[in-house]
Amino acid sequence: MTCAQLVELVTAFLEGTLDSETERRFVEHLAICEGCEIYLDQIRRSIDEVGRLRAESLSEETRDRLLDAFRNFPRDS
Amino acid sequence: MSRTPSSAGFVHYLRVVVTPLPPDEVLLAALRAGDEEVFARLLDGWSASMLRLARSFVSTAASAEEVVQDTWLAVFQGIGRFEGRSSLKTWVYRILVNTARKRGVREQRTVPWASLSTDDGPTVDQSRFRGPEDPYPDGWLTFPKIWPSTESEVLAREVRGVVAAALEGLPARQRVVLTLRDIDGQSADEVCSLLEISTANQRVLLHRARAAVRSHLEQYYAATTGGAS
Numbered sequence: 601m602t603c604a605q606l607v608e609l610v611t612a613f614l615e616g617t618l619d620s621e622t623e624r625r626f627v628e629h630l631a632i633c634e635g636c637e638i639y640l641d642q643i644r645r646s647i648d649e650v651g652r653l654r655a656e657s658l659s660e661e662t663r664d665r666l667l668d669a670f671r672n673f674p675r676d677s
Numbered sequence: 678m679s680r681t682p683s684s685a686g687f688v689h690y691l692r693v694v695v696t697p698l699p700p701d702e703v704l705l706a707a708l709r710a711g712d713e714e715v716f717a718r719l720l721d722g723w724s725a726s727m728l729r730l731a732r733s734f735v736s737t738a739a740s741a742e743e744v745v746q747d748t749w750l751a752v753f754q755g756i757g758r759f760e761g762r763s764s765l766k767t768w769v770y771r772i773l774v775n776t777a778r779k780r781g782v783r784e785q786r787t788v789p790w791a792s793l794s795t796d797d798g799p800t801v802d803q804s805r806f807r808g809p810e811d812p813y814p815d816g817w818l819t820f821p822k823i824w825p826s827t828e829s830e831v832l833a834r835e836v837r838g839v840v841a842a843a844l845e846g847l848p849a850r851q852r853v854v855l856t857l858r859d860i861d862g863q864s865a866d867e868v869c870s871l872l873e874i875s876t877a878n879q880r881v882l883l884h885r886a887r888a889a890v891r892s893h894l895e896q897y898y899a900a901t902t903g904g905a906s
């Protein structure tokens with residue numbers, strides 16, 4: 601496995617969807633290649649950073665309107 | 678319609694600590710019984726990712742907010758009929774996707790989910806690797822630079838800005854998958870069933886999106902640490 605091939609497999613590796621033979625070669629490469637180790641680490645860092653993002657929240661107005669709608673929604677019992 | 682300046686139109690980068698929600702049976706019973714506290718927790722816990730998801734289909738933030746609102750109204754209406762074949766969250770998000778899609782069509786901003794045109798090509802610039810005549814073909818020419826830690830609050834905020842911009846710049850399909858997987862923490866299976874895409878397709882979209890974010894961060898760190906490579 602080359603470095604150029606490995607970088608395209610990192611997501612499959614992290615998802616645990618590589619077949620066992622490919623996974624073995626992936627791990628073997630990783631063990632001897634600092635560049636790919638750094639790359640994989642940077643992908644993990646990227647995932648963490650994305651996880652820190654929060655989308656904008658609902659406006660108070662919409663939130664209140666929905667709470668109101670929930671309160672007043674006709675229910676059977 | 679006037680909007681509250683404190684909450685509309687701003688992106689909050691807060692790490693929200695959310696206590697885990699009770700299991701679906703409990704949630705469902707509470708929603709059906711009109712338990713406002715439980716509903717408020719769902720609303721606060723899910724709205725951010727629902728907004729982002731909606732935003733991938735419609736053209737404005739205001740439009741996305743209406744999609745989220747219409748979704749909840751549809752949820753109130755349908756909750757009595759929900760049979761629990763999927764998780765409650767998947768069911769709600771599926772209503773959201775349908776609502777957003779319809780609206781996106783009206784706004785002529787459709788996302789071609791079914792499109793077979795896969796995003797292909799390498800995700801790392803090929804000039805980073807050695808050529809075929811090299812003793813180590815396709816090996817790194819120079820290793821990626823190790824990134825500094827982001828302990829300082831100022832740096833951390835800047836990094837979040839870079840990541841937010843990277844996310845915003847992704848093609849819609851990649852953005853949606855990345856949002857659902859890495860912001861919202863949904864599983865690969867959930868995302869596939871929600872978006873009706875194959876496992877392989879989901880993985881390709883996620884992979885490309887993550888690689889793009891990494892590449893943005895790499896450029897940012899190279900620029901801020903003097904760019905020595």
Ligand SMILES: [Zn+2]
Nearest residue numbers: 603633635636
């Ligand atoms: Zn390597």
